[in-house]
Amino acid sequence: MERLSFEEIVNAIDGKIYINKEIHKYNYLSTDTRKICKDSIFVALKGENFNGNDFIKEASGKGANLCIVDEIKFDTKELNSNTSVILVKDTKKALLDLAQYYRSKLDVKVVGITGSTGKTSTKDLTAAALSSQFKVFKTKGNFNNEIGLPLMVFELDNSYDVAVLEMGMSDLGEIHRLAKVARPDIAIITNVGISHIENLKTRENILKAKMEITDFFTKECVLVLNNENDLLATVCEEKYETARIGFEGKVEYKAEDIEVNENSIKFSVLDGKSREEFYIEVPGRHNILNSLLAIATGRILGIEYDKLKSGIKNLSVTSMRLDIVKCGSYTIIDDCYNASPDSMEAALDVMSTIKGKRKIAVLGTMKELGEESYNAHKDIGKYAAEVGVDELLSIGEYDSAYKEGFNNNKGFKSFDNTKEAGEYLVSNITHEDIILIKASRSMKFEDIVKELKAKNY
Known part of the structure; x- marks a missing residue:
């Protein structure tokens, strides 16, 4: 400090x-x-x-x-x-005001990251990519709200070159207040889904809330967008520069030659001038987009591709987010940190890439979806069936929605709590089973992971 x-x-x-x-x-x-x-x-x-x-x-x-x-x-x-x-x-306002003043004294580039899902993975990838050329600070854990972000700002000093700060929200105005403190030079929006639609009512309002990250932009600032997201693809700004990433269309950074493996991704980046191949040890097709966001940010800051590749090799990921754990003869996919429709589908996609006998998904409630809740849980049950889940175990208030979507009565079971689900799994898992554990953080599904790790045969 x-x-x-x-x-x-x-x-x-x-x-x-x-x-x-x-x-x-x-x-x-x-x-x-x-x-x-x-x-x-x-x-x-x-x-x-x-x-x-x-x-x-x-x-x-x-x-x-x-x-x-x-x-x-x-x-x-x-x-x-x-x-x-x-x-x-008001001490909460005082904390924000003091953090804003403290930020103004720092000679540090700030990369702000927001989005319905993928914020933390993109933060980890971005911090790693930039680390080959800069001394980088990144948000710890989930310190991304109106209390957590100021605390992260106070951990900065002028020994850092870049701070990668995550910004979360549940309503309009929150990102505006965070951006007022952080004053990002580069902002990344990962996507716009239906997380927090209970408060914001429409996805268009969610987009509006996410775009508050640019409220204090100057013409020198840059907004990096995931062009694969339908709403982000509509963003058109002339007051500052934008950089778009994606798989197709008019984007500055495009991924081709894609390979998605059990524990890694491989793809080529095309930027209109060159083609560079990246191999990154994270699972899931969604992480190709997160990686592109990180790579685009590095290029904006003037880092050569070779250095970006070496930086990403230092990747340190936040725990309980798509953590693939081999426990003797079976595999656990620990993704207990949060749950939204997009992140549920991403986790199920990752499970589909892992070879094993049975695929078992243990899914909990996705919070803050309001009137969309039943259909969203039903759609995830349907998606689980489409990607080859053999058993769907549900805990929470939307058991019937999961069951309707999964449409496989023999392969569906619901439980009242994590203890019951854990006991069932410990008694019934067999060699080469793949088990995905995923829910909103408040449901404490990590208790199930602990029980499975303890069995470990």
């Missing part, structure tokens, strides 16, 4: 000085008292089940030199002699 003065912080967050001590040294910012260390800034956020303003004494005791609060719920006498306090109207 680069140096910030007490006065800069007060001005950036439009705060009122409540306590001003002499020690104004800040090396770290946290919203969690469990992570407070010496010379920290503590921002007291409120949630449904907690109020950070209740923990000022604890934060001070652990080394916070500055606490930013929107309620006074402490006795001044209980605080460490080094702890200053700034009072604001």
